[in-house]
């Protein structure tokens with residue numbers, strides 16, 4: 001197998017590198033950046049980062065799948081070029097495409113199902129981080145079984161009047177807008193009665209209450225909606241077709257969560273940690289049990305990377321990779337959890353110290369990564385559910401018993 005890039009692509013890499021060398025020369029801020037990488041929490045949207053992104057869009061490097069009239073760079077689909085750009089921007093630590101729920105999930109959904117007015121109103125500002133979004137899908141009693149959702153929307157005088165409750169809504173306090181699933185046809189079968197609405201968060205009747213999670217932060221929220229009036233035009237897709245629209249968003253959410261490059265970075269950090277931490281007067285990496293576990297994890301990581309190459313090859317040839325993205329999400333999040341678990345074993349009790357505590361190893365980064373890794377196993381569809389879908393639709397195994 002030849003994994004080298006052809007001369008044409010190596011020339012493209014040189015061109016991207018030259019662009020970065022000329023236009024982005026800020027030094028990374030070290031450990032703080034690494035933590036941000038692990039949690040995906042930190043995205044620069046200051047004036048300098050925005051000016052740089054606009055230039056990179058003009059040159060055709062960012063948001064290549066988005067038409068120019070909506071603020072993208074509209075380039076022919078070329079997964080290898082996209083990979084080279086991502087690799088080089090990451091290496092230079094330059095502002096890349098914003099990866100939040102808005103740009104990575106809502107924008108592709110609007111491109112597929114939105115009206116012209118919705119595309120013009122929302123896409124450009126979302127790509128630059130000027131409009132931030134949250135995702136109002138889950139409800140108490142409607143998580144894995146999302147189609148059981150009960151938040152109602154009734155049409156009244158040119159508005160949807162929305163009543164109900166969302167839960168686990170990440171970033172709802174920072175977001176200006178929410179894309180949400182609501183029930184508009186309660187008499188229909190559960191998947192057929194759902195619509196997809198764009199709701200402005202400052203609409204009267206919306207109350208956001210933070211939920212504190214085990215990392216100590218409160219990224220999640222409950223969102224209560226009481227007679228919140230949403231303009232009738234803010235529906236994406238047709239009334240009652242929200243389930244089909246939401247499938248498109250979920251597909252992109254899984255693509256957002258998966259990907260071996262971040263796992264590789266966490267693994268490399270784990271190896272450095274095992275070299276630095278000493279037990280019984282010797283670096284932990286010399287312990288044969290730890291070495292075995294590291295070797296096993298690296299083998300799984302290499303498998304994940306090769307799986308990524310396989311999907312890339314399929315895309316480059318214009319083929320759909322079916323459930324491949326779901327396999328990526330399941331595999332990489334499970335592996336991320338096992339890497340974080342080994343890191344906790346390497347640091348021992350001190351791994352329990354919170355980020356910022358003076359004695360916390362690696363600034364508490366691995367404790368945070370461990371807790372985070374548990375969350376991403378669930379976000380975008382819990383691992384058990386993913387296994388069921390891969391088994392049934394991918395491997396053709398008998399269906400799981402349904403309620």
Ligand SMILES: Cc1cc2nc3c(=O)[nH]c(=O)nc-3n(C[C@H](O)[C@H](O)[C@H](O)COP(=O)(O)OP(=O)(O)OC[C@H]3O[C@@H](n4cnc5c(N)ncnc54)[C@H](O)[C@@H]3O)c2cc1C
Nearest residue numbers: 135136137138143144168169170375378379380382384385
């Ligand atoms: C980090 C994070 C961020 C999130 N952000 C958002 C957000 O922004 N917006 C949003 O709407 N939601 C968000 N969620 C919610 C997420 O979509 C749900 O947690 C997820 O769909 C699971 O639903 P649940 O929590 O209700 O668990 P449940 O559906 O109650 O599941 C509980 C457990 O039972 C298992 N289970 C359930 N049904 C089956 C079955 N049929 N077969 C086998 N096992 C089963 C599940 O695997 C899980 O282990 C987020 C969650 C996390 C962890």
